[in-house]
Amino acid sequence: MKATDIVIPIFILIVVAYALYKKVDVFEAFTEGARENLMVTVNVLPSLIALMVCVGMLRACSVLDVFTSLISPVTKLLGFPEECVPLAVLRPISGSGATAMLNSILSQNSSDSFVGRVASVLASSTETTFYIIAVYYGAAKIKGGKKTIAAALSADFTGFVFSALTVRLLLM
Amino acid sequence: MKYVFSFGIIISVVFALLSNRSGEVTNAVMSEGQNAVELAIVLAGSMAFWGGIMKIAEKSGLTDVVAKLFRPVIRLIFPGVNPEGSAFRAIVMNLTANLLGLGNAATPLGIRAVKELSKEENANGYATKNIVTFVVMNTASIQLLPVTAAALRLSYGAEAPFDILPAVLITSLASVTVGIAVAKALCSENLRIYSRRKLADESN
Numbered sequence: 001m002k003a004t005d006i007v008i009p010i011f012i013l014i015v016v017a018y019a020l021y022k023k024v025d026v027f028e029a030f031t032e033g034a035r036e037n038l039m040v041t042v043n044v045l046p047s048l049i050a051l052m053v054c055v056g057m058l059r060a061c062s063v064l065d066v067f068t069s070l071i072s073p074v075t076k077l078l079g080f081p082e083e084c085v086p087l088a089v090l091r092p093i094s095g096s097g098a099t100a101m102l103n104s105i106l107s108q109n110s111s112d113s114f115v116g117r118v119a120s121v122l123a124s125s126t127e128t129t130f131y132i133i134a135v136y137y138g139a140a141k142i143k144g145g146k147k148t149i150a151a152a153l154s155a156d157f158t159g160f161v162f163s164a165l166t167v168r169l170l171l172m
Numbered sequence: 173m174k175y176v177f178s179f180g181i182i183i184s185v186v187f188a189l190l191s192n193r194s195g196e197v198t199n200a201v202m203s204e205g206q207n208a209v210e211l212a213i214v215l216a217g218s219m220a221f222w223g224g225i226m227k228i229a230e231k232s233g234l235t236d237v238v239a240k241l242f243r244p245v246i247r248l249i250f251p252g253v254n255p256e257g258s259a260f261r262a263i264v265m266n267l268t269a270n271l272l273g274l275g276n277a278a279t280p281l282g283i284r285a286v287k288e289l290s291k292e293e294n295a296n297g298y299a300t301k302n303i304v305t306f307v308v309m310n311t312a313s314i315q316l317l318p319v320t321a322a323a324l325r326l327s328y329g330a331e332a333p334f335d336i337l338p339a340v341l342i343t344s345l346a347s348v349t350v351g352i353a354v355a356k357a358l359c360s361e362n363l364r365i366y367s368r369r370k371l372a373d374e375s376n
Contacts, residue, residue, distance in 0.1 A: 033227025155351025
């Protein structure tokens with residue numbers, strides 16, 4: 001944990017020090033960048049609302065649970081732990097939901113157990129796919145995205161398979 | 173994305189009616205919009221801060237230095253992108269931010285990269301091969317340190333919370349590689365349609 005505490009302050013230090021060396025008005029540059037990013041946040045908001053409402057509805061109607069129990073027999077055959085299937089289904093859809101699910105998996109299985117480790121690796125190996133596609137394409141006004149979703153989901157799926165594989169081969 | 177959104181809503185409502193969860197779904201509809209705004213407010217400060225830092229880095233030329241370092245790799249993954257252009261720079265900054273786990277810096281940079289790529293490639297709202305590849309790289313995590321998972325494992329008493337690091341790195345590498353490969357494979361035939369469209373635009 002020490003490493004990550006140092007990385008961010010040092011990164012900031014390097015940026016600011018280099019800028020001073022190059023005689024850049026640090027304060028003005030900062031406010032300009034901050035202002036730009038605030039605009040980005042505002043522009044992102046519509047896509048974000050759409051996505052969160054959609055995700056909230058999906059989670060509320062428990063269709064994800066049914067989907068999970070449907071594919072469980074298949075995942076069992078592949079050696080993928082059953083307890084991690086809800087996490088795998090949720091991870092591309094909701095980042096905070098995935099973190100909450102990881103927390104719940106770790107509270108019920110030891111962090112060093114197979115299940116605990118696969119869940120940790122899985123949660124760290126992919127981002128919230130639909131959120132990124134919705135937000136990036138929404139803000140940049142790109143239409144479509146079927147190919148993007150297909151490619152992104154193949155990446156996510158590879159991540160799931162490999163998380164079970166690498167934990168089994170490297171750590172257990 | 174429009175299909176995902178519409179399907180998501182339709183499936184949710186149908187399912188809710190079937191499983192008698194319409195109350196929960198109604199709650200979700202009413203509250204998620206508010207949650208989104210609250211989330212945006214929470215994130216706005218962090219995004220603004222990193223935007224400021226990144227602007228400083230940009231103005232001082234630091235990002236150009238980093239871009240030069242990554243140039244060969246980026247040119248390999250994103251053929252046809254001008255190495256001196258703003259799209260290239262935004263891509264480098266976004267990928268660097270992702271590597272360092274700075275999600276709130278990465279998102280605005282990612283949006284800028286997509287916008288710049290779209291402009292540079294005259295894409296007109298169409299998702300070109302480079303745009304798809306870039307977005308897929310963002311959806312597959314390339315973060316070097318699994319900070320969140322390690323923090324949770326530590327809180328549950330793991331002695332070596334980062335011992336999953338090799339597994340995470342290999343898995344991330346595998347998923348990014350597959351993502352890029354699929355993106356390029358799916359988009360290859362479109363280069364014909366896309367360039368036909370570009371020729372049509374140019375002759376107008």
